[in-house]
Amino acid sequence: MPSNNDYYGNQDRDHRDRGRGRDRNQSSDNRQGGSDRSRSRSVGHRSDPYDGGRGRGSSLPQRGRDYDRRMMDTHRQGQLRRHSGGSPYGPQGNDPPSGSSQGHHHNHRRDVDFNHGRRSQRDREPYEERRNFRREPPRGGRYNGGRGGGRGSWGGRGQGPDLSGIQACTTNILKAEVTEGFHFYEYSIHAEDSSGEIVDSPRRRRFLFNVGFWENLLKDLPKKQKDDFRKVVFFNGSTFYSGRPIPGLEDSSFPKTLDLGDRGEGDIMQVIRVRKLLAPAEVQVTRPEQNQNKVIFDRRIADGTKSFPDYKATLQFCQQHDKTPAYVPSDGTPATLEEFSAFVNSALKSALGEKLSRWGRDLIDPNKVTKHGSVGVSVYEAYRCEFGVLKKSDDEETTKIVSKEIKVLEEQRIATDPKVVLSESSVLNGKARGVLALTIDLGAKVIRDKSVLDELVGNRDPHSWNPSDKEKEQAKKNWIGQTVITKHDKRCYMVEGLDFDNSAESLAIENLGINHAEYFQQRKGRRLVFPKFKPMVRVLGRRDEVIHLPAELVCGNELDTDIKRKLPMIANFPPDVRNEAIKMVRGFLVPGGTGKQGILPGLGIQITGDRFTSRATVLPLPMVVAAGVRIPEDKKNMWAPTLNKCNYRFNPSEPNTLKVVLVHYEELTERSAKKVYFQIRQTVNKLNAFYRLSDEPYLFPAGQGSLHSKAVEECFRQGASSLPKENVFVIDFCRPGGSTDPAYSTIKYMLTRHGYISQFVNFSNCAHDNPGNEKVAKRSRDIINGVGRQILSKAGARLWWVQIPQGLPTPSVFVGVDVFHAPKEYDPELKKRVRKRSCAAIIVQVFRRDGSNRPTVELYSETVARKAGIEYDLESSLNGAVKTALKELNVNPMSCVVWRDGIGDSAFESEASKEIEGVEKALSEISLNESTKTPMAYVVCQKQIKTKLFAAGVNGEPDGKYAAPPGTLVQGIQGLQHDTFYINGRAPPRSTPRPVRYVVIRQDEELQGVSLPELTWNMCHDYPNWTGPIKVPSVCMMAHKLAELAGNMSDSGASMDNKGLKNRVHFL
Known part of the structure; x- marks a missing residue:
């Protein structure tokens, strides 16, 4: 049975909603987020170190986060290229399209990361290192399903009904209540x-x-x-x-x-x-006035865990079994929301733990597992449940059924105690502001079938396997520093070494008097098949103590590239599966008809069973203009083919020509390198945009790995005299030996330190110099088209313009803030996991009413190196960055909107207020009129949430059969303190997407006429690295990308030339 040890081995932190920690050279333009990092909590006797695990989670995405169905917005590579004009991001893209962390944070997650713990370079630039599974939104000229048909081969909505006109959404949130005696x-x-x-x-x-x-x-x-x-x-x-x-x-x-x-x-x-x-005052049930002759009770038994569906059954049971009902207490202090939430969620985990098994923070049903032998993994359904308090709807009515039931029972009351008054909570609860709500989400846990033993021996017999010294050294090189997961209890550990001198049968456990084979048979119920197999796997347990595990009981936590690519096909939860999961979990928690032992009912927590439903609106495509032409409605989810045909009709002068320094791997001949460069140059120059590429590049060959970065360094040191001084653009044709290029972060560090922008083109998965056949040639053309557009975007050219709401005073400053938290990595010298510094990124972008006439962006970016794990305390950093940006961009803003990623609910009143103050001071210092304050809005973006939205009110279909389409806006699910709205930025046709929750912490009076949901949705279409809507506004996503790029550098971006990179979107 999976243990209660946190499978992810993450650290408690408020940015858990961010899910950071991705594979170093891959991430996705649509990953919004981050991973949820929680602290491992395992209890055991010190003399039995095997009862405590440590380490990271495995599961779908990576160490820091599990695979979430909502991120299955990825199509197969072949389908990504079906449409004319091709995808803007070819499967082998070269500065990887970015994303969400969280994810993450995220993830986050943000959104999905498949290499557990290391940052994904895929999220850096849409075409750089596009080697692995891709998570971008569906590609092509039209949306594949959902809004109005489309290809149905992907399941999910497929060729379902047109959902663009839905007016309501149901959710995965159940209504709950606490009794008077709680x-x-x-x-x-x-x-x-x-x-x-x-x-x-x-x-x-x-x-x-x-x-x-x-x-x-x-x-x-x-x-x-x-x-x-x-x-x-x-x-x-x-x-x-x-x-x-x-x-x-x-x-x-x-x-x-x-x-x-x-x-x-x-x-x-x-x-x-x-x-x-x-119960807190926000959700506390109002009670009738008590007097000396009457007491109040509810529908459960005192000193027990039994509860009943009505009052009559409660009284009858008490009379028959000499029990007393739970009376409403006359003393006590109302709990805070934080205390209440901690208690009810602890009770929830305990209640579900009676039916399900623990795996990290999630719960699984061990019997609900799907084995995929072709890819060597097993997929478990993971249930993620959480109580919260939502604001009661204005039109919510108290139930009349209970009122009627009380009246009937009063007339037919059992005359055992004339002083007893039946509780009338459901009638009198209307004064409370909040309602208890239970969110039930479904994710996936993925574990490899091959153990470390299987990986070591290959096709040989484990009984007779006798590795050579060379094989032993190679095995140590491959496994030391990796995270492994135990197959029997799903705990994760960091590998410290391989002990080739001992087997489970020969190695005794100190203080227990038994060997490891006996221990696992007696204590864990696992009889080893190969008790004499060597080596034993040495891992770090609690307090970094070394413990030994049999190689047949552990497997690698990181999934292979091929497995990651196939995950959307083998681990997918469409709406119908999620609906069944909600019914199942509800069945575990709701009492039966005649009374039932249950932790929640026994504590006075009742699940009503009704799912929250709210009014919804599908937001239309905002006005998106490219080269003076408006993007048509049928291209609203992917307008790359339209951009390929644009003519910006700009006649640039010589200073607008980018002088290209072309670094290429040594095996690529100078002739071949030029051939590919000329194709990129033609793609860029034919658009007649603000920038052009030079006729001839400066060529420099380079090796691999460290030789790659050294060649770039030599290029700019020894060749400085022959290189241009201004408008330098570096293009790097690389062919890494593995799936990632270890020199990527080093080269980016060297270039950004001197204010150079760059673009990587990966030749590993697509031979651009010699495609070989038409299929590969088309693939290469698609990639090169995307590379060309990204080069222009990085240089600062604006390829399209998005209209902002008319009521917003301009010029307006949009600010995006995000923090990247590097995952812990194994240090072979210290022999423990260590974490790099965190990195905050701040993006300041100017938007003007006449923006469609401006050929370039107005943008300033800045990074801040921070102590590891620190998410907040950005007041002074925000103040300095905004102040510098306003001076550098020479703007006196009439309004300011901040989108902040990664702030938890508990920090709204403290940390958010400090950050608002920092921005406010910067705006006031630069203002020409000291008596007039610049109006501002501050919006928190929460990506790593459990809420899901399902279409409701579809003619002829049950509510919840279809996921909500892209652009769905829901404003009826509100928190207690601040205005909240949800937007589905994307809606993959094969799964159920996760919306982003936006919490409006501040909106000044002058901006009350501006629709923040509309503005937010419009800015989700402005991200220059994706020709379609993303999950969060562009400045927020750019902050995420920059934080991740700088956070992977040796100095966490401290030496980046921020002013030299002004008006450059170099971090894509």
Whole structure:
């Protein structure tokens, strides 16, 4: 059974919604995000180090994030090129199209990352290193399904009905409520080690709690009573919660020192106080006024986990079994939303844990697994469930059924206690502002079938395998530093070495008196097939202790390139599968008709079963103009073919000619290199845009790996006298030996430090110099067309212009902010995982009303190196970047809109307010009129959410059968504090997309007439690296791209020439 150890081995952080950590040379233009990094929490005896895992998650995307169906917006490479004009991003693109982290953060995720933990270069530039699976939106001249037919071979919406006119969406959010008697207890704990220092490790604190609380404090309780407590007691780091008071922990006993015995090893844990907490005021049920003769109860049993669907059944059961109902408490303090959320979500995990198995933060059904022998992986359905509090709709009515039920029961009340008053929560709950809501999402967990043993021996017999010294060294080189996952309990570890001197049968476990083969058979129920096989895999456990694992029980956590490419075909959850998952999880949590043991009902948490439905609007394509021609409606999801035919009719002077320095791999002859360059030059120059490429390039051959970067360095050092001084553009024809080019970040670092822009073209997967056949030749032409457009975009040429809402005062400054957090990597010298510094990126772009007449962009970018894992505290950085941008771009803005990626709900009032203040100061300092403030709006973009949107009200079809189409806007699902809206930026036809949640933290009075959803949607079409809508506004995506690019550099972008790169979109 999967353990409760976090499979991802991530760190707790607010930017979890960001999902960063991608494969170094690949990511996708549509990845918005990031990965969810959580802290591994495993408890065990110190003498048994195998009970605690550490390390990263495996699953679909990468160490830091699992594969989410919503990201399956990718078509097969062949289908990506079906349409005339080809895809703007060929499968072997060369500065990889970017994205979401999170993802991520993201991901994020943002959105999907398939190499667990290392950044994906695919997300850097749409054509650079386009070697692996691609996650971009569907390509081609029309949307393949959804809006009005299209190809149906991809499933999902396929050739379904036209969804562009839907007016409502149902969601994967269920309504819930807490009963009048709901309350819980919060116990605060203090832990310190033998030297008097605070114990910070969550794993160690949990271990001490288990020993002191379960094994000592409650050791004398009857087994049944102790088992009941296990269902309602939840450890939460510095506190633990309980649904009932704990015997021995009364108010008078504090501080109470728990008995740890010898297992505490000198550490101390104390329970220092207890608080009785009620539901928060935002969701608390209003009760009738009590008097001395009447008490109030709800539909559950006190001191138990049994609940009933109505009051009559509750009274009957109590009368028959000598029980008492749960009475509404007359004392207690309303909990904060954070405390309430922590408790109900802990209870939710415990409740689902009775039916499902844990895998990291997710839950799986071990029986629901699909094996794909052709690619060597197994796919599990992963359930991600979470309680939250939403704002009640203005038109929400309290149920009349309960009101009627109460009236009937009052008339037919069992005369056991005339003082009892039936609860009337459903009638009186209308004064509460919030409603409890349960989100049920479905993802995938993917694990390889081949173990480390299988990888080592290949087709040979494991019993007789006897590797040579050379094979041993190669095996160590391949595996040390990699993350592996145990096949039996899904825990992840970092490989520290391979022990070729021992087998599971020969290596004893210290302090246990048994060998490893006996341990796994006795403790884990796994009898080894090859107990004598060498080597044992040495991995880092908790506190970086070395433990040994049999090679047959672990497999590599990182998926092969071919597997990643096929994931959208083998791991896909269309709407009907998600709907079934919602029904299944709901069935686990809703009590039966005659009463049912259940953790949630027993705690006073009821699932009503109704799914939230909200009004929805499908936003139209904004006015997108290229070369004076408006993009037609039928090209709204991909207008690359239209751009290929554009003529910008700009007659550039000599200064607008880009002097090209062409670096090519040594095997590519000078003649062949020029041949491909001339094709790119023709693609660029025929558009007659603001920039042109020079007739002849400056040629420099280069090797691979470190020789590649050295050649570029020599090129600009020794050849400086012969190279041009201005308008230099570097094109790099590379052919990396593997799927990624290790020199990429180094070369980017060298070039951006001196203000040079560059474009990589990968020859590994497409021989542009000698295509060989028409199929490859067409593929090469598609890629080169995209390379040409990207060169112009990087240089700063504006290839299309998007209209902004009329009410927005111009010139307007749009600001995008994102932070990249590098994943931990194994340091062979320190023999532990270490993390690089984080990197924040700030994009400032100017938009004018007459923008369609401007041939270039007005943009300033800046990066900020930060301590590892720090997401916030950007007030001064934002102030400095915006101030510098306004001076460099010579603009006095009439309005300002900030889109901030990666702020969690808990930081809205603190960190967001500080950042707003920083931007505000910069605007006021540059303003020509000191008495007039520049109006601004500040919007948080949350990509790594669990919400899904399904079309509702489709004629002749059940609600939820189809995913919501691209551009779907939902404003009916609101948080308690701030205006919120959701937009489906993309909608892949094969799966259910995840929308982005936008939270409006501030919108000044002068901008109240501006529709922020419309502005946000319009700017999702302005990203120069993708000829179609993306998930977030362009400045937000550009900040994500720049943060990732700089974050992978050795100095996290600190030496980047920001002013020299003004008006250049060099980071695509």
